[in-house]
Amino acid sequence: MSTEGTKKENKFYDYPDRPVPKEHRRSAFNTSIVTTGMAVAMSTLYTGALLAQLLTYKDAMISIVIGCCILAVLAGLTGSIGADKGVSLSILARYPFGREGSKIIGLILAVSMLGWFSYQCGYFGETMSLLVPNARWASPKVAAFWGGLLMMSTAIIGFKGMEILSIIASPALLIMSVYAAITAFNKVGYEAILNAIPNNPQSLGVGITIVIGGWITGATLQPDISRYAKDKDNNWAAVIIAMIVFAIANWGGVVIAKATQTTTVMEGLMALGLGAIALLIVILGQWTSNDNNLYSAALGIINIKSISKPKIVAVTGIIMTIVGTLGIQKYFVNFLEMLGTFLPPIGAILTTDYYILNNKDDYIFSEDVRYKSWNILAIISMILGGVLSYLIKVGIPSINSLLISGLSYYILMKCFDSSSKSSYTN
Secondary structure, X not given: OOHHHHOOOOOOOOOOOOOOOHHHOEOXXXXXXXXXXXXXXXXXXXXXXXXXXXXXXXXXXXXXXXXXXXXXXXXXXXXXXXXXXXOOHHHHOHHHHOHHHHHHHHHHHHHHHHHHHHHHHHHHHHHHHHHOOOOHHHOHHHHHHHHHHHHHHHHHHOHHHHHHHHHHHHHHHHHHHHHHHHHHHHHHOXXXXXXXXXXXXXXXXXXXXXXXXXXXXXXXXXXXXXXXXOOXXXXXXXXXXXXXXXXXXXXXXXXXXXXXXXXXXXXXXXXXXXXXXXXHHHHHHHHHHHHHHHHHHHHHHHHHOOOOHHHHHHHHHHHHXXXXXXXXXXXXXXXXXXXXXXXXXXXXXXXXXXXHOOOHHHOOOOOOOOEEOOEHHHHHHHHHHHHHHHHOOOOOHHHHHHHHHHHHHHHHHHHHHHHHEOOEEO
C-alpha cells in the first residue's frame, strides 16, 4: 500500500490505494448526489435527442425505462461491492484478475478515461463556440483549455470536490431539464410531440442499446464512488436516485428534440429561447461527468504504481487538456470506443466472482495481504466478452459483453480454477 496513507492525511487525500475507513464514509445523500453528477451530463440530453430521431415517443419512453433498470442493476451490484470493501474498481480487480492482472485493468481504465476526458474537453470547446460565437473566451481552443482546467480542479480535490460540485450541479441539471421539457410541451402541445414519428422508426432494441450505452461505463465504475458509501443499501439508494434523474434528463432530450424538430439538444434549446439554460447545461453537465473521468483514471494509475493522486490528476489533466485543445484526440475515437467494449466485462467478471462464485470473503485489502499474481481465466473471459460483443451484430452489444464474459468466467473457473492461478505476491 502507499506510504501516503501512513502519513498525516492532507486535505486532498481520499484513500485511493486502501479502504475508506468507516468513520469517513458519507451519507446516502452525499453518494446519491455524486452518483447523479457522474451519470447526468450534457451527453444525457443528447442521448434523448438521438432517441427522438430514431423512435416514436412511446418507444423512446419504454427504452429509457428498460435501459435505466438494466443500468441500475449493474451499478447496484458493482457499487455494492465497492461499498462493502471501501475500495475502487481497479483495486477490487486484484481478486478476480490477480495483482498483476489488475494492473492491466488499471491501464485500460486509465487510457480509456483519459482519452474521453480529452475528447470531452475538445467537445466542450466546440459547443461553447456555437453557443457564444463571437466571444474570444468561448473560441474552441480557449474554451477547451479553461474548461479542462475547470474539470480538473474538482478531480484534484477528490471525492469532496466532486461532492460539493454535484450538490450544486445535479439539482440544477434536473430542474433545467424539466423546465426545458415543460417549455417544449407548452410551445407545441402534447399531441404534436406524441405524433412526431421518425421516417424510419427503429426497434426497441436499438433504443435500449442507446440508453445503456449512455452510462454503461459509469455503472461499471460505480465502486469508485460507492467506496465512500456507508453500506450497500446507501449505494442502491444512490444508484436508484441517479437513474431516476438520468431517465428524466433523457426524457427532456426526447421532448426538446421532438418539439423543435432539431437534431441536437443545443439547437433545440436555442429554438425554445433557452440559451442561458443551454449554456449552464454545457458547463455543469460536462464538469460533473468529466471530472469523474479524470478521477477514475487516476485511481487506475495508482493501482499500477502508488503515486500521489493530486499530482497524477494535475499532470495527466494538463496533458490531456492540451491534447483536447489541439484536437488530436479525435483521431483516436474508434480506438477509445473499441477499448470501451472491455469495461463492461470487467464489471461482469467482478460480480460473477463476488456473488455467483461466492468469493466475497476472500476480498481483504489490508497492508500485509498477499494477492495471487495472475488469473489468466479472467483475462481470457474479458477478451472474449469484449471481442465477441464488438463483432456480434445481434442483440445489445453491452449486454452481450456482460453475458459472454460473466458466463465464460464462471465456466472456466469451475473447470480450470486450480491450474489457472500463479504464485502469490504482495
